[in-house]
Amino acid sequence: MKIALLGYGKMGKVIEKLALEKGHSVVFKSTIDSSEGNFKEADVAIEFSAPEAAVSNISKALEAGIPVVSGTTGWLARYHEMVNLCESRNGSFISASNFSVGVNLFFSINEYAAKLMAPWKEYDVSVEEIHHTEKKDAPSGTAITMAEGILKHSDKRDWQLDSSDEKSLKITAKREEDVKGTHTVSYNSTIDAISLEHVAHSRDGFAKGAILAAEFLKDKKGIFTMKDVLGIED
Structure with missing residues (x-):
C-alpha cells in the first residue's frame, strides 16, 4: 500500500x-x-x-x-x-x-457502562483527560467521544469543560509533561466510586x-x- x-x-x-x-x-x-x-x-x-x-x-x-x-x-x-x-x-x-484499538474498545465499554449505570441516579459521572503540554485542543477529541457515549444514556443535557453545573457532564482537561494520553470515567456516590481508565503508554x-x-x-x-x-x- x-x-x-x-x-x-x-x-x-x-x-x-x-x-x-x-x-x-x-x-x-x-x-x-x-x-x-x-x-x-x-x-x-x-x-x-x-x-x-x-x-x-x-x-x-x-x-x-x-x-x-x-x-x-x-x-x-x-x-x-x-x-x-x-x-x-x-x-x-x-x-x-x-x-487506538484499545481506546475504541474502551469507547464501547464506556457506552455499556453508561447504560448499566443509568438507573442509579446517586452516582454522578465525570470525565478526566490528561495529555502532553503540546496538545492544542482541550478537551481531547477522545474525551468528547467518551462524553457523547455517556450522554446517550444520561439525564445530563450536555458536556462542559470544568463545569460546576449539575445538569452538565463535567470534563476536566489536564496538561502534563510527556503524557501520551490518559482518560478516566468516574462514577461517584456518597457510598463508593467506580472508575474506568485507559492509559496510553506510547504513540x-x-x-x-x-x-x-x-x-x-x-x-x-x-x-x-x-x-x-x-x-x-x-
Whole structure:
C-alpha cells in the first residue's frame, strides 16, 4: 500500500516507521511548510496535522480521489462539510478522535457502562483527560467521544469543560509533561466510586490503528468509523 502522510510531526513519523515495517511505502509526506514525493501515487492518505490544516488536507485527498484517514481533532465543527465532499466525489473517508484499538474498545465499554449505570441516579459521572503540554485542543477529541457515549444514556443535557453545573457532564482537561494520553470515567456516590481508565503508554497504538484503518479503507467507497474497521456492533 502506498501512503501519503498529510502531517509529518511526531505521529506522522511513528506512522511512517510502523508502515514501513509492515511492508507499506510512503510516497508523499507534507508539513505546513514543505512537502516531498508524489501525492498522486498514493493509494490512501493518513492525515495527522493541526486543527487549522485538517479541512484543507482532507479536501485535497478527497478531491484527488484518494481515500483519507484523519486523526486530527479540534476541527469537527466542519466534519459534515467533509462528509458532503466525500459523498459528492464518491470517495472514502474515516475520521476518528482516536485510532487506538484499545481506546475504541474502551469507547464501547464506556457506552455499556453508561447504560448499566443509568438507573442509579446517586452516582454522578465525570470525565478526566490528561495529555502532553503540546496538545492544542482541550478537551481531547477522545474525551468528547467518551462524553457523547455517556450522554446517550444520561439525564445530563450536555458536556462542559470544568463545569460546576449539575445538569452538565463535567470534563476536566489536564496538561502534563510527556503524557501520551490518559482518560478516566468516574462514577461517584456518597457510598463508593467506580472508575474506568485507559492509559496510553506510547504513540504506537494510535499509529497502528491508523494504518489498520488505511488498510481497511483502501479500495472501499463511503464514510466509515473505527467500529467498521474493528467489526464492533452498536
